[in-house]
Amino acid sequence: MILTDDMLAVAFQYRDTALWKILTDSDVFAFRLSDGETGYCCVMGNGGEHLALGFYRGxxxxxxYLKSLSFDSMQFSEIDMIEMAATFDCINCDFMEASAMKDKTKKLIRNYADAHGLKVRRPKGWPDFTRHQPFKIPSGITCEKDAADIVEALRxxxxxxxxxxxxxxxxxGFDENGDYPTTDGGKLVPYLVPNAEGTYDWGMIDLPPFLPDEWPVPEFANDILIRKVKKLRTFGTLQVKLIHIPTPVNESADGIPFLPSVLLCLDAGKEGLFPVFCMEDGEKASQQMLVELAENLCRLDNKPDTIEVEDGRTESLLKDFCDRCGIRLFRKEELPELEDACSFLIANFMR
Structure with a gap:
């Protein structure tokens, strides 16, 4: 974990401003990062519960941030909300009670504060830097670029x-009405550009629109399994959804625990259900899951004539697999029975 003096210095300075007493989480502002990218900040804590600065790159x-605004919406199922939260890509500087901090981190912060004559304010005065990455457990900062970014954001x-x-x-340039940004983008917000004097030039900038997730289409190139699956007799329709299990696995390449994935398969006719679990992270996960799916079909000694999905990620995962194995793939608006099965599976893992 990276916790530098620069990070702590600006965190203590920010905590002293109590900026959340003036701005709400709808009062987004932007600034130019040192590499030219635009950073966006959200001040949290106006309600007194969660004191934090959220930073979003590009x-x-x-x-x-825009995804987080939909959490109060009724347009998504509980499973889809969990999956959406798992895609967050941001950095928070949270301020915590001492009891919520790890002893090692707390000691580092206390030593820094004592050495610089700083006071850890109450309540919630202990800075806690959290990196959110897609399908990983929120963790401390482990990348120097992330550490530099959050320092610039706090400044x-x-x-x-x-x-x-x-x-x-x-x-x-803040919106006096306090309206939240929309997925269409275009809202004007303050924009800070660092200058040669060490201060900022102030301007305005349009907030960007929502960027839909893009999911890779993995190639299924296992010729042996392709031939086996193509020869299987067909049996009807299989409804399939890719989700993640809220029980982290520690064996990742970067050392950060990740959420294992599962391909939940429901026989729409017989109501038979089988999951395909994957304990790999990154690019290996897709290949392992497709191999496991093919081997499951071979064990069952039949394949679906049609696979139905209701989201783009599952559709992308299965596209090449279905093309090569002679299975029709259809996108549906909703698959209620499959959603119920997903909810049941997740509930059992969360007990």
Whole structure:
């Protein structure tokens, strides 16, 4: 885990501003990162519960913020909400109670504060840096680039707080109505650009629109299994959904625990159900899952005439597999029985 003096310095400065007493989580602002990319910040804590600064890198990162706004919506099922949260890509600087901090981290922060004559404020004065990555367990910062990004984000937030001591929200370009950004993008927000004097030039920038997730289409090139599956007799329709199990696995290449995936398969006619589990991370996961699916069909001694899916990720996973194995693949608006099966499976893992 990376926890530098620069990170702690700006975290303590930000905590002292109490910026969340002025801005709400709808008051997004933007700044130019040192590499030219645009960073977006959300100040959390106006309700007094979760004190944090959220940082989102570029349009892809900002889409995580837009996704979070849909959590109060009724348009997604519980499973889809869990899956959506698992795709978040952002960094938070949270402020916690001492009891919520790990002893080793708390000692590092205490030593820094004592050495610099700083006070850990109450309540929730302990900075906790959290990296959210798709399908991984939120963890501390392990990448120097991420550490640099959150330092720049906190500095921009401190600058916003400084300006708000003598200028109004409207003068800085914040929306006086407090309306949330929309998935269509286009809302104007304050934009801070670092200058040669070590301060910021202020302008305005349009927020980007929602960026739909793009899922790779893995090639299924196992010729032996393709021939076996193609020869199987057909039996009807299989409904399939790719989800992730909320029980992390520690064996990842970067050392960060990840959420294992499962391909849940429901025989629409006989209501038979079988899961295909995968304990691999990254690119290996897709290949292992397709191999396991093919071997399951061979054990059952039949294959579906049709596979139905209701989301783009599952559709992308199965596209080449179905093309090569002679199975029709159809996208449906919803598959209620399959959703119920997914909910049942997840509930059992969360007990």
């Amino acid at each position: 349009r892809k990162g900002f889409t995580s 921009a937030a401190i600058a916003v707080a400084g300006e708000l001591t003598h200028r109004s929200l409207a003068e800085l």
